Amino acid sequence: MRLNRLEIAGFKSFPDRSELTFDHGVTAIVGPNGCGKSNVVDALTWVLGEQSAKSLRGDRMEDVIFGGSDARKPTAAAEVRLRLSGVAARGPSDGGGQARMAVPVALDTDGGLHGGAALAVEEEDVPLIVRDVELMRRLYRSGESEYLIDGENCRLRDVQDLLMDSGLGVKAYAVIEQGKIGQILSARPTDRRQLIEEAAGVTKYKSRRRAAELKLEAAQQNLTRVDDIVYEVEKQRGALKRQAAKARRYKRLREQLRQWEKVQFARRYRLLNEAIDAARARLTDARTRESAADTALAALETTLERLRLELTEADAATTAARE
Ligand code: ATP
Numbered sequence: 001m002r003l004n005r006l007e008i009a010g011f012k013s014f015p016d017r018s019e020l021t022f023d024h025g026v027t028a029i030v031g032p033n034g035c036g037k038s039n040v041v042d043a044l045t046w047v048l049g050e051q052s053a054k055s056l057r058g059d060r061m062e063d064v065i066f067g068g069s070d071a072r073k074p075t076a077a078a079e080v081r082l083r084l085s086g087v088a089a090r091g092p093s094d095g096g097g098q099a100r101m102a103v104p105v106a107l108d109t110d111g112g113l114h115g116g117a118a119l120a121v122e123e124e125d126v127p128l129i130v131r132d133v134e135l136m137r138r139l140y141r142s143g144e145s146e147y148l149i150d151g152e153n154c155r156l157r158d159v160q161d162l163l164m165d166s167g168l169g170v171k172a173y174a175v176i177e178q179g180k181i182g183q184i185l186s187a188r189p190t191d192r193r194q195l196i197e198e199a200a201g202v203t204k205y206k207s208r209r210r211a212a213e214l215k216l217e218a219a220q221q222n223l224t225r226v227d228d229i230v231y232e233v234e235k236q237r238g239a240l241k242r243q244a245a246k247a248r249r250y251k252r253l254r255e256q257l258r259q260w261e262k263v264q265f266a267r268r269y270r271l272l273n274e275a276i277d278a279a280r281a282r283l284t285d286a287r288t289r290e291s292a293a294d295t296a297l298a299a300l301e302t303t304l305e306r307l308r309l310e311l312t313e314a315d316a317a318t319t320a321a322r323e
Pocket of ligand 1 (some may be wrong): 011012013014023031033034035036037038040041064065066067068173224
């Protein structure tokens with residue numbers, strides 16, 4: 001992996017957009033004291049994700065935004081772009097919408113930055129694509145800040161992942177600032193060990209181990225929770241089993257009840273039909289008898305009429321005889 005280009009705008013002593021191109025070989029920036037050479041290194045570490053204002057020689061992060069001079073007004077934002085080539089990128093990330101950057105496969109020992117992470121390529125089963133990557137960081141006076149990888153917004157985490165895999169972190173040995181060599185020589189063995197581990201590419205494995213341990217811890221907690229849930233569910237299972245048996249018995253009995261109800265309805269239907277037939281027969285019989293009675297009644301009325309007529313005639317004959 002190589003640094004190709006650094007673009008600085010509104011950052012510290014760079015109010016205008018300035019571009020630095022790093023060719024093959026050694027690039028030296030020469031200038032009088034206080035002209036802004038260290039600000040270039042600050043821009044580099046800042047775009048790589050530096051979070052400490054102190055490390056950037058300021059009190060607050062806003063101090064990196066160009067604060068104005070006699071001739072110029074302060075700028076509203078600081079922006080640094082860094083173009084890297086030969087960066088191995090892994091497939092899409094699991095969040096943040098960015099392609100996750102990974103380990104460089106082609107390390108440039110001649111002036112390039114040592115990643116020391118080729119092992120990781122073999123470890124992970126995802127194919128790597130070696131390509132150019134552009135990192136960008138922007139900070140507004142409002143405090144709002146942005147990170148971009150290849151022009152797409154991403155999280156600081158995505159940038160850190162990319163750099164951790166490449167061995168080019170802000171705390172890495174890759175950037176040795178003014179006075180750093182002296183610091184390294186006089187550092188405590190533990191601090192020096194940290195630097196050597198960083199150089200050996202151990203840090204990222206340590207960090208991965210820590211992440212894995214945290215995941216393991218979380219998984220352990222989940223397991224405990226699952227155990228609790230299993231215990232609770234086990235308790236409920238007995239009650240549910242009894243309820244299920246009851247439900248099955250209820251269903252069976254309900255089926256039986258329906259069968260018996262069908263039998264009963266059929267029987268009632270048959271009995272009612274028989275009762276209707278009997279009633280109909282009685283009705284027909286009554287109607288026949290009624291008609292016979294009507295005939296007999298008509299005959300009796302005819303006889304009565306005839307007798308009345310005879311009586312009247314007899315009365316008339318009697319009266320005539322008396323006279
Ligand atoms: P040295 O030789 O001491 O290392 P240098 O050439 O590396 O110096 P720097 O320390 O990079 O210089 O730059 C310091 C200059 O940057 C100072 O002039 C300072 O005023 C200017 N500067 C720093 N921060 C800002 C800012 N936010 N706005 C404007 N100018 C700034």
